[in-house]
Structure formats: C-alpha cells, structure tokens
Amino acid sequence: QQPVQSPQAVILREGEDAVINCSSSKALYSVHWYRQKHGEAPVFLMILLKGGEQKGHEKISASFNEKKQQSSLYLTASQLSYSGTYFCGTVPNAGGTSYGKLTFGQGTILTVHP
C-alpha cells in the first residue's frame, strides 16, 4: 500500500524552511528519501531505519518514528537547487518477496524562488 505524503506541494523563498511528511499504514523497516528534478531520474538522499533515528545531509535531515510509521524530511535554509519532487519510499517490516521492496509515495513538489 502506497505511503501518503503531505503536503502535495510547497512554495518557498530562498532561505526558508520546509517539512515534508510521509505516513504508512504498515509497520516499516526503513524509509528512503529521493529527490527528482524535472526530466531526470530520482536521486537517493538518505535512508532511515527503524529505531527512530535522525539523519542529516547538508541542510537536509530526516527523522523516522517507527511507532507512528511516519517519517519527516526537513529542509532548512532552502536553496534554489532544492527545487524538485521529493519521494519517500517505504520498506515493510515483513519477509518474503516484500523484503526490501520499495513502495513510493505520490511525491511532494518543492519550488524554491529567489
């Protein structure tokens, strides 16, 4: 089942902050975040594992609350280069052929203006 992302779209000015959320109805093992620019392939940002960890990548960080099956991506002091569509991909806490299988959310369009 597809995770739900919110908001669907965000418009920012350079330097502003944003939060993108990803929720699943299933117990999760991990959450993967990708960014896709228009006409390009999704590019991996980071993985969050169950255990409630928070990770960072430059001014982009994320958290994972496994009890709530939610992850949030934090973009601080946004730059023009942050513009794109952000996808979360979730991996269920299950075995069989679901093991390691990514299911992507519908994406959040982030636009950063000068």
Added chain:
Amino acid sequence: DAGVIQSPRHEVTEMGQEVTLRCKPISGHDYLFWYRQTMMRGLELLIYFNNNVPIDDSGMPEDRFSAKMPNASFSTLKIQPSEPRDSAVYFCASSFGQRPTDTQYFGPGTRLTVL
C-alpha cells in the same frame, strides 16, 4: 563508475506496435528493478530480478508486458502490443542486495509515447 544505463531515452510509437526498453545495471549489482512513472499513478514497481531471476512481477499490469534478464548486465522490458495508456516514463534501477537498507540507483529513464 558508470551508472544505470537505459535506452532509448525517448520512444514514440503507434498503438499496436511492439516496444522494447533496455537497461544495463551498475556492474556488480545483483538486483534490478523496473518502474513506471505517470502523473496519475506515480512511481510504481513493475518487476524485479535477483541474480537474473524474476522474483516478483505482481506489478506488471497485464500480459502485454514482459521482462527478461538474460545476463547480469542486461535487461529488457517489452510491451506488445502497445496502447496509448502505456505512455509513461519507465525507469530501471539496480542495487547491491535487497536488504531494507540497500540503496536503489535509478537510470535516466525512457519516455514512452504511444500514439
């Protein structure tokens, strides 16, 4: 190291024609995934292989779609006959392992337009 390579990058064809999309995964990766991206359905997994063997094809929309991986460095996704609703961007991705922690690396995609 070269990333995932896909060809062609763009394909325009007429309804009823056969379409073959190609993918070369990153060398050494043992998992290969085919995804389809549309505005309506987002990014959805069609099929994936492990060591050239199809593991899960539950995402393949119908019998018109087929995928093969004859060796570790090449995979094809074929649509026959093609229909306008097949128009989408098709991505191939590969990973080393399929643990929940393994990263999938995406190719540039093939934009398919079926007229």
